[in-house]
Amino acid sequence: MSAFSALKTIPSHPIAGGHRRRSSPFLSSLTNTAPTGHQLHSSAAISVSLSHSVIAPGRPVRAVSANVVSEEKQLDGSAFPVISREEALDLYEDMVLGRTFEDMCAQMYYRGKMFGFVHLYNGQEAVSTGFIRLLTDGDSVVSTYRDHVHALSKGVPARAVMAELFGKATGCCRGQGGSMHMFSREHNLIGGFAFIGEGIPVATGAAFSSKYRREVLKEACDDVTVAFFGDGTCNNGQFFECLNMAALWKLPIVFVVENNLWAIGMSHIRATSDPEIWKKGPPFGMPGVHVDGMDVLKVREVAKEAVGRARRGEGPTLVECETYRFRGHSLADPDELRNPAEKSRYTSRDPITALKKYVIEHGLVAESELKAIDKKIDDLVEEAVEFADSSPPPPRSQLLENVFADPKGFGIGPDGKYRCEDPGFTQGTAQV
């Protein structure tokens, strides 16, 4: 049993062969060794009350580690795949799309095609795919500055995301936002939030809206909101403010920490008094779950339960996905701070390679089919670039639009025309 596996709640998949151990003084105090269960909520045995952190008598307060860093493999001994062939294809395609898209972004950024700062998601695909592919159209996603892949997983077309990055009129925000500002009303993507933690209360408000529609307005609404953020954000007050509010009001929300171990240049271990973020759930009265964020199947299992809990009206869950970004913080970061040995340890656990191995070994999909997906995605991303490149820039009036709901008086002058139509606009003599 590994240091983290005092509680095992989901079957450990063979692709999860982890190599990392962290000291876990807290867990050593737990004597419970729960049997393997498939659903967090279904087993009393895994609803372990952490005696010293129970704050609300009668309320189940649970912290669960999904044995993420176990050296052991195949703990469940199951030879049966945990996903169907269709699911396997969907997960694989989504992860490859995320990876291919981001690699292309790097190319385009260095070619000067993109505006603003660009942060890539490489390495973390199992988290986006594991959670978002489970969501319905009505469910909402609130993202961070590393938001392209969340948008793609939620169904925003690659061409719309790429065009947004190019600052073109055909972008998902009409080229008005850019890299850290992916929104789509159609897909209920309530935005990338570039400032640390700012999306969390917004997600909390959105979750409240769903609950109200269901419980007070009696609408058929079981929408769930998933808020993504990083390990660095977990030292920010908004994180704690919202864990409190969400648990207090039992909101249909899942807090997903993408712990990639680095907050720009600050190591998570050095930045956080207790680096086990998932343990911060139970003190607020919600389950905290730790999962291997390099293993899409494990993430998906945890996500199923957490999203299900929210959908059933049982309240929020905090999920810490332990993952790693394969590139620097942003494309402007030369990534000189991280130890090459650490990097290679994680790149050897590439979530896409792992999934590939799993689905082939379990006979779910033939290798040729995966190759066909790779090819399809390559073409799709190429097409997205062509689309973005050939799309028109936004009209100049964009500068003055959407500051207020009605551009009259601000963007539109007394003559009823956009002030940018004044020939003096670009000469600095017109009043804007």
Next chain:
Amino acid sequence: MEMVVRRGMGRGISAARRSFSTSIEAEKPTGEGKPINLFSAINQALHIALETDPRAYVFGEDVGFGGVFRCTTGLADRFGRSRVFNTPLCEQGIAGFAIGLAAMGNRAIAEIQFADYIFPAFDQIVNEAAKFRYRSGNEFNCGGLTIRTPYGAVGHGGHYHSQSPEAFFCHVPGLKVVIPRSPQQAKGLLLSSIRDPNPVVFFEPKWLYRLAVEEVPEHDYMLPLSEAEVIREGCDITLVGWGAQISVLEQACDDAEKVGISCELIDLRTLIPWDKDTVEASVKKTGRLLVSHEAPVTGGFGAEISSSIAERCFLRLEAPVARVCGLDTPFPLVYEPFYMPTKNKILDAIKETVSY
């Protein structure tokens, strides 16, 4: 009614020690509605807002039991705890929560208990609320958001229950900033703010919550945003202010009149986007301008008005624009009367400007 205050504010708001007549008391009764004070007018507006929109919510610290200034009295009983509820004491979380709620098509009416407490929420208001529509290319907006917060001096509020932070928010494109001067104005402007499709920060003059009494129509009415109101006509000098300062300016007008100076008094009402045309027209007539607010003079909104009017009326100005504002100090405890832009300070500045 017992005033409930927290965070070290030991006394109630109701007993202001100096005489403080309001412009309202001087106004002619409208003949409709009952005389009510400002917090009751706010309360009426909130009742109407919740009554007329099933997806309008009122929340904030202590609003469930009526709020520390009684503005939300009776709302929870009437509309239920799902729509009128207390939040934990976390202003940044409250503002972000309100933005998310508004982004999902709701009318989120958040209360920040004192304007002094709005600074933890500043980040959310400035970086998210103000830019939600812009950076999402209009995919989402939080136009249903209104943040109500009591501002300004109250005679004994001290450092952290007296500030006037309106100018900070005027520097942020995408927000509207509204400040009423009286109960009638408060009700109409608040309903407009709540229903405006843009996020609004609505500052309520807490000194007037109980002091200002005026006949307020009971029905649902709205007053236009971004329209200043000339509340007294005159020909020698234009005075511009907002909120509680209007009543001080009005007293100064009365005193100036006794020495033969005719003042035109304008209540700006909406600070952003502000009604430059009305002020410009008045200054072109009088040739002189005085701006007065409680916030410190440096970087206050008076500076913006002064600059804009100097640009528009340079050749018509017969004197420099005068600013009678709070001192550039933290809001003081004992010497509040020295800090404040009082009637006598305004009167001196009027005389100086007119005889420049």
